[in-house]
Amino acid sequence: NAGVTQTPKFRILKIGQSMTLQCAQDMNHNYMYWYRQDPGMGLKLIYYSVGAGITDKGEVPNGYNVSRSTTEDFPLRLELAAPSQTSVYFCASSRRTARSTNEKLFFGSGTQLSVL
Amino acid sequence: DAKTTQPTSMDCAEGRAANLPCNHSTISGNEYVYWYRQIHSQGPQYIIHGLKNNETNEMASLIITEDRKSSTLILPHATLRDTAVYYCIAGQSTDSWGKFQFGAGTQVVVTP
Numbered sequence: 001n002a003g004v005t006q007t008p009k010f011r012i013l014k015i016g017q018s019m020t021l022q023c024a025q026d027m028n029h030n031y032m033y034w035y036r037q038d039p040g041m042g043l044k045l046i047y048y049s050v051g052a053g054i055t056d057k058g059e060v061p062n063g064y065n066v067s068r069s070t071t072e073d074f075p076l077r078l079e080l081a082a083p084s085q086t087s088v089y090f091c092a093s094s095r096r097t098a099r100s101t102n103e104k105l106f107f108g109s110g111t112q113l114s115v116l
Numbered sequence: 117d118a119k120t121t122q123p124t125s126m127d128c129a130e131g132r133a134a135n136l137p138c139n140h141s142t143i144s145g146n147e148y149v150y151w152y153r154q155i156h157s158q159g160p161q162y163i164i165h166g167l168k169n170n171e172t173n174e175m176a177s178l179i180i181t182e183d184r185k186s187s188t189l190i191l192p193h194a195t196l197r198d199t200a201v202y203y204c205i206a207g208q209s210t211d212s213w214g215k216f217q218f219g220a221g222t223q224v225v226v227t228p
Contacts, residue, residue, distance in 0.1 A: 004159075033216060042203065043160065043218040059217065090159050094216075105152070105216060107159025 001026050006091050006108035013081040013115045021076040021111050023091030031094045032074040033105070034058075034066065036087040043090065049074055050096070081115045088112050120204045125223040128198075134191040136222055138204030141185040147207050149180060151189045153200040154221070160203065163189065194226045 007022045025032065030051045035043040035058075045058030049068040063085060065077040074093075078085060092105040121139040128134040140149065150165040164171055164178045166187075171178045177190040191198055201221040 035218070042201075042220045045217050048216075088157075092159070092216075104162040104165075105160070107161070110157070110159055 003027065004091055004093055004106050004108035006089075006111050008111060009109070010112045011114070013078075013113065015081060015083065015115060017081050018077070018079050019081065019113075021078075021089055021091075021113070023074045023076065023108060024072050025074075025091075025093040025106070026072065027093065027095070027106065028071065029093035029095045029106070030071065031096050032068065033092040033094075034064070034074070034076045035090045035092065036060065036085075037090065037110075038087050046076065046089075078113075083115050086113060086115050120206050120219050122202075122204050122219065122222045124220070125225070128191075128194045128224060128226050130196060130226055130228050131193055134194045134198065134224060134226070136189040136191075136202050136204075136224065137186065138189070138206075139186045140204070140206035143184055143206045145184075149178065149184075149187050150205040150207075151176070151178065152203045152205065152218070153198075154203070155197075155200045160218070163202075194224075196226050196228065198224065199226045200224060 004025045033048045034046040037043045044060045046064050047066040049055045052068050052071050055066050055068055068074050089111045091108045094105045148165050148167050151163040152160040154160040163175050166178045166180055180187045201223050203218045203221040
């Protein structure tokens with residue numbers, strides 16, 4: 001299994017441009033998450049999904065959109081890039097069942113995004 | 117999710133035990149305590165979690181106080197590779213799920 005795969009690893013955008021950060025997992029996980037991490041700070045939750053077709057906002061959703069059309073993929077869309085969105089973006093996934101207590105999140109390697 | 121408080125940083129000598137404290141005084145009865153770590157520039161890595169009882173795995177031990185208002189992560193024999201930011205997260209109860217939120221964490225530096 002590849003685990004959680006994020007593409008691209010690095011990207012530079014100009015202000016006002018749009019892009020999609022890709023995230024895919026091959027572990028059949030139902031929960032997926034997007035976090036951003038600013039330099040020297042902890043991770044902040046942007047959006048999460050509890051299954052295909054279901055998404056919800058996290059702490060800092062403004063300026064982002066997500067979709068979850070399949071179990072495997074959870075892309076993050078930036079419509080009008082702003083310098084404040086310069087950050088490292090991490091995607092994660094986990095498997096939640098009615099009986100599970102081990103909510104281990106698996107993280108991708110991150111996407112470094114700079115908006116200039 | 118309950119708010120957690122951790123020291124900003126701590127140092128540890130290689131080969132010694134590292135004891136990382138975390139306060140979660142507002143934790144509810146069915147919320148878990150999780151520990152993750154993040155080695156520079158990498159995605160966070162799961163370490164351990166617990167509800168009421170102390171837990172141990174190949175990476176660490178988790179000691180939760182009887183009133184569950186605080187916990188300690190123990191790295192029994194710290195190595196240089198344990199230098200990382202360690203996050204304590206309280207939440208994700210048995211009857212709710214979704215927002216898994218990280219705080220600022222503790223920067224642990226293991227020195228030779």
